[in-house]
Amino acid sequence: MTLPLLSQPRCVEDAESWCGTIYEWTGNQWLARYSDLLIAKPLNILLILLIAFGIRYLAHRAINRLTQGNGGGPKLLQPMRERRADALTAELMSERRMQRARTIGSVLKSIASLVIFGMATIYALQVLNIEIGPVLASAGVLGVAVAFGAQNLVRDFLSGMFMLVEDQYGVGDWVDLGEAAGTVESVGLRVTTLRDLNGTVWYVRNGEILRVGNSSQGFAVAVVDLPIAHTSDVEKAVEVANGVAQEAARSEPLAKDVLEPPEMLGVDQITGDTITLRLTTKVRPGRQWAVQRTLRAEIKRTYDEEGIQPPYPNGLPLPPSSRQTN
Numbered sequence: 001m002t003l004p005l006l007s008q009p010r011c012v013e014d015a016e017s018w019c020g021t022i023y024e025w026t027g028n029q030w031l032a033r034y035s036d037l038l039i040a041k042p043l044n045i046l047l048i049l050l051i052a053f054g055i056r057y058l059a060h061r062a063i064n065r066l067t068q069g070n071g072g073g074p075k076l077l078q079p080m081r082e083r084r085a086d087a088l089t090a091e092l093m094s095e096r097r098m099q100r101a102r103t104i105g106s107v108l109k110s111i112a113s114l115v116i117f118g119m120a121t122i123y124a125l126q127v128l129n130i131e132i133g134p135v136l137a138s139a140g141v142l143g144v145a146v147a148f149g150a151q152n153l154v155r156d157f158l159s160g161m162f163m164l165v166e167d168q169y170g171v172g173d174w175v176d177l178g179e180a181a182g183t184v185e186s187v188g189l190r191v192t193t194l195r196d197l198n199g200t201v202w203y204v205r206n207g208e209i210l211r212v213g214n215s216s217q218g219f220a221v222a223v224v225d226l227p228i229a230h231t232s233d234v235e236k237a238v239e240v241a242n243g244v245a246q247e248a249a250r251s252e253p254l255a256k257d258v259l260e261p262p263e264m265l266g267v268d269q270i271t272g273d274t275i276t277l278r279l280t281t282k283v284r285p286g287r288q289w290a291v292q293r294t295l296r297a298e299i300k301r302t303y304d305e306e307g308i309q310p311p312y313p314n315g316l317p318l319p320p321s322s323r324q325t326n
Helices: 018-026 029-033 035-068 087-127 132-149 151-166 234-250 288-306
Strands: 174-176 181-187 191-195 201-205 220-228 263-270 275-283
Touching (some): 035 087, 087 132, 087 151, 151 181, 220 234, 220 288, 234 275, 275 288
Antiparallel strands (some): 174 181, 181 191, 191 201, 220 275, 263 275
8 A cells, every 4th residue: 555645646647737847857756746835836926926026116116207207396296386386486396396296105105015915915815725705805894894983094094195295285384274373393194293383282183174374385475564653754664664674685694585575565554553564575485484573673773763753652642752853
């Protein structure tokens, strides 16, 4: 009586099979009998993995070309308002656009890898003769249950994806999200992190953001309101403020932040106590507050030198000894 492993397997009769080929090469009955499990199936799985890695490489390369462009930035991800922007604004947005494109590219690469290797795993299970129908059915039921219980998480994720693609805001921007306002410290697919003026860190779920006010996108406008007394010479005050602002905008430290010459709008408001003049200028994003503070300080100093008086406190005239003469 011969042992099963020592008997010649029937599969060797098929010369074109792995069993027949291995038996012909080695003469080993055991290796020939289990050649399908030890050689054929591993080679098939290896081929599937090689194809998966190849597809993944091509997908990542396509994503890189989509999000990086050919030296001119990610044109396909560029919002329409940026495509129509002037050259100066487009230059200011270039670095920001590249940062956003890298973030989107990273997310797309992760999704592509998950899908490709998920399909490769399914094919590998089929090669091993494992029934994937029950597995997929169980995974489908579990997925529905998880999705039903994680509706808010899915909404946060989708909202985060749209925010990244639409470039609504980025790290370093000053934004107002309704419930919280501050500087954006991080933008994730689920949560956006802000830090307000008091240093408090706010974690805002993307799915809860209904509106976004961005004070740092493209360019900003520095608005300087100048209250003066009714007894002051308005024309002189306008002329002095405009001259000081023009000179300050051409000098350091404002020269690098101011994009266009300041524009004096004139009298903006008149009350019983005050005449308010308004001056505006276009500046780099996020620099409007620093420019406003500098212009106010320079104009106030010149107003004091020129005898242009501030509004009377509580609407009452100042004592004669405290008045400045022209």
